Amino acid sequence: MAASGLHLLVLPGKCCSSFLPSKSPILSSNAILRYNTTESSPTIKKVDAVATSSLMDFGLYVAECMPKYVQKVQIVTGNELEVLVAPDGIVPVLHFLKDHHQCQFASLADIGAMDVPSRENRFEIIYNLLSLRFNSRIRVKSYTDELTPVDSCYEVFKAADWYEREIWDMYGVFFANHPDLRRILTDYGFEGHPFRKDFPLTGYVEVRYDDEVKRVVVEPVELAQEFRKFDLSSPWETFPNLRTLPAGTEEDLKATQTGPAKQ
Amino acid sequence: MTSLLRKCNTLCNQLLKGCTSHFTVVPRRWLNDTDKSTMTIVNQDTSLGILINSYSRAGFRLSNGMMAIGPIAIFPKSVLSWDVNTAEDINEESLSLFYTLEPKIDILVIGVGNPGQQVSSKIIQYMKEKHISLEISPTETACATYNFLNAEGRCVAGALIPPTQYRISEDDIASTKRRNRDMMKVDDFPIV
Numbered sequence: 001m002a003a004s005g006l007h008l009l010v011l012p013g014k015c016c017s018s019f020l021p022s023k024s025p026i027l028s029s030n031a032i033l034r035y036n037t038t039e040s041s042p043t044i045k046k047v048d049a050v051a052t053s054s055l056m057d058f059g060l061y062v063a064e065c066m067p068k069y070v071q072k073v074q075i076v077t078g079n080e081l082e083v084l085v086a087p088d089g090i091v092p093v094l095h096f097l098k099d100h101h102q103c104q105f106a107s108l109a110d111i112g113a114m115d116v117p118s119r120e121n122r123f124e125i126i127y128n129l130l131s132l133r134f135n136s137r138i139r140v141k142s143y144t145d146e147l148t149p150v151d152s153c154y155e156v157f158k159a160a161d162w163y164e165r166e167i168w169d170m171y172g173v174f175f176a177n178h179p180d181l182r183r184i185l186t187d188y189g190f191e192g193h194p195f196r197k198d199f200p201l202t203g204y205v206e207v208r209y210d211d212e213v214k215r216v217v218v219e220p221v222e223l224a225q226e227f228r229k230f231d232l233s234s235p236w237e238t239f240p241n242l243r244t245l246p247a248g249t250e251e252d253l254k255a256t257q258t259g260p261a262k263q
Numbered sequence: 264m265t266s267l268l269r270k271c272n273t274l275c276n277q278l279l280k281g282c283t284s285h286f287t288v289v290p291r292r293w294l295n296d297t298d299k300s301t302m303t304i305v306n307q308d309t310s311l312g313i314l315i316n317s318y319s320r321a322g323f324r325l326s327n328g329m330m331a332i333g334p335i336a337i338f339p340k341s342v343l344s345w346d347v348n349t350a351e352d353i354n355e356e357s358l359s360l361f362y363t364l365e366p367k368i369d370i371l372v373i374g375v376g377n378p379g380q381q382v383s384s385k386i387i388q389y390m391k392e393k394h395i396s397l398e399i400s401p402t403e404t405a406c407a408t409y410n411f412l413n414a415e416g417r418c419v420a421g422a423l424i425p426p427t428q429y430r431i432s433e434d435d436i437a438s439t440k441r442r443n444r445d446m447m448k449v450d451d452f453p454i455v
Contacts, residue, residue, distance in 0.1 A: 180378075182400050188412060189370045189396020213366065215418060218396075 047078045055081050055136070061102070062138075066093055082139045087150055090125070090142050094156045097129055097138065105129035105138055108153075111163035113171045115197045121145045123173050127153070144173055152178035170195035189218070202227065305414045312339030312413050315406045315423075317435075322425055323406070336360060337421040339413055345422060350375035350382050353422075355389055361420055362393040370412060372398045374405030374423035402426045 052075065059073040059081045069089020074082050085093045097105040107130040114124040121143040129138050144150050152175035153160045164175045165184040172193040175181055183190070192199055206221040237243070306314045306326045314326040315337070322332035325342060334345040347357045353373070361371050371390065375382060378401040390397050398408060402423055409421040440446045 180401075180404065182404060188372075188398045188408065191391070191396070215366075215369075218369070 045078065052079050055079065058136075059083065062093075062097070065100070066096055069093055080137070080139060082141055084141045087125075087142045087144050087148070090127070090140070091151050091153050091156060093140055094127060094129075094153050097140070098156055103131065103138075104133040105131040107132060108157035108159045108163075109137070111160060111167060113167045113173060113195070115171060115195065117197045119143075121148075123171055125150060125167065125173065146172060149174040149176040151176055152181075154178055169193070172196065305410065308414075311416075313337060313342055314410045314413060315421075317438075318402060318406055318423075318425060318429075320425055320427055323423065334424045335421070337409065337423065339419075345424075347422075347424065350380035350424060353382055353386055355386065358386065358390065358422070361422070362390070362395055364420075366418060368395060368420045369418045370396045370398055370420075372405050372409045372412065372419060372421045372423075373400075374402030374409075374421065374426075375399060376402050376424040376426045377428050403429055 056075060059075070062083055063070045063073050066085075066089065069085045069092060070083055071086060072084040074084070076082055083093065097103045109128040109130045110126075112126045112128070114126065115122055116124065123144050123146070125142045125144065127140040127142075129140065131137070142150070150173055152164055154164070154177070161179065162184060164178055165181060167173050168175060168178075168181050169183045169185050170193055186194065192204065194203070202221055202223060204221060205218050207216050207218050209215070210217045305311065306316055309327070313329075316324045316326050318324075322330060323335055323337075324330050325337075329342070331337075331342055331344065334347050336343045336345040343360075345357070347353055350373075358371075361368060373382060380401075382397075382399050387397055387399075398405070400408065403426060405421065405423055409419060409423070412419040437446070440448070
């Protein structure tokens with residue numbers, strides 16, 4: 001258990017849901033001598049197989065209840081359930097998750113977005129829900145591009161108000177039927193959507209106080225020093241114990257439709 | 264138990280007596296002015312310029328007591344009537360006043376009336392070329408934006424079209440009645 005837990009901790013990005021002991025040895029024999037894998041360490045994430053399998057069952061249940069909109073269900077980093085839906089189905093799925101008796105995800109924790117410029121639908125909208133009744137979380141993900149509006153879920157979750165305003169301000173995703181969609185974080189005359197990947201880190205304009213006109217003026221940005229990109233990789237490998245670890249995978253529940261996965 | 268209490272009591276009395284003999288008792292009021300919380304209403308501060316107190320289907324009430332009817336072009340020190348029908352009718356000519364002014368304004372707050380109205384994108388592009396930032400929003404929020412941009416002291420002008428649909432609260436009805444001096448009158452269709 002501790003060995004697979006270590007495996008999950010170290011891999012970057014999305015991790016596979018293999019939480020049962022694998023057949024292939026993860027650590028080299030030298031490392032086993034140094035590193036006692038039978039001892040449980042408080043810093044290693046312990047994955048509860050029972051909880052994760054019930055989470056998978058629930059994910060499949062959601063997919064069966066909403067077959068029209070749910071495109072994929074997956075478990076990432078061992079214990080986080082994600083439901084990928086079509087953009088038309090955001091409000092129905094969120095409505096279902098909030099009001100259905102077996103779900104009761106009544107709390108909207110966060111709405112975030114992600115920009116992947118290489119995709120056709122470059123923005124991914126991510127809704128994080130929490131169920132207080134069942135003490136569990138679920139993530140609903142959808143997608144859109146720069147011009148297609150997305151339905152606002154304000155009528156489902158009132159908390160979505162400012163989160164959607166933030167996404168509009170930072171990414172430029174328009175939310176239809178939002179009560180008051182305007183900028184929230186950027187300055188009043190600001191142009192552009194800062195969290196997009198093609199928006200530079202330093203921005204396009206800078207502000208300064210001009211003594212001649214006695215007020216703050218907005219000018220194109222001029223950096224005194226050219227932007228430096230540091231290469232932070234070191235010549236020594238950072239985790240020699242974990243040289244032979246395989247890459248992480250996503251556990252796609254809709255494709256397998258079987259019981260707990262094995263690596 | 265009671266004797267203990269009595270002893271405490273007498274001890275307290277003695278302590279207090281001792282205190283009062285050597286110090287004056289400070290009343291429980293604010294010890295200095297920095298401890299107080301203060302509140303200022305921005306609209307009542309005349310040094311900030313003309314601010315918008317309220318809006319209606321007819322026009323706007325301003326902080327200097329004036330009422331302006333119809334769409335307005337509002338500046339920190341003056342207000343003018345604006346000849347524009349709806350947000351779509353805004354063209355270069357109707358905005359010509361704003362970009363010919365000296366000193367050049369930083370931000371032009373455009374209140375488009377009801378929430379669905381659009382301003383033509385050519386106009387937005389045109390004003391960008393003139394280096395005036397636009398802040399386009401429904402009039403309800405545009406009034407507030409103009410108010411606190413002005414209170415901050417930025418060079419801002421407002422171009423506001425009165426909305427035809429807006430939310431009315433009980434407080435609005437009450438203040439209208441107070442202004443018209445018929446608070447006791449029962450109104451089926453309150454005019455705000």
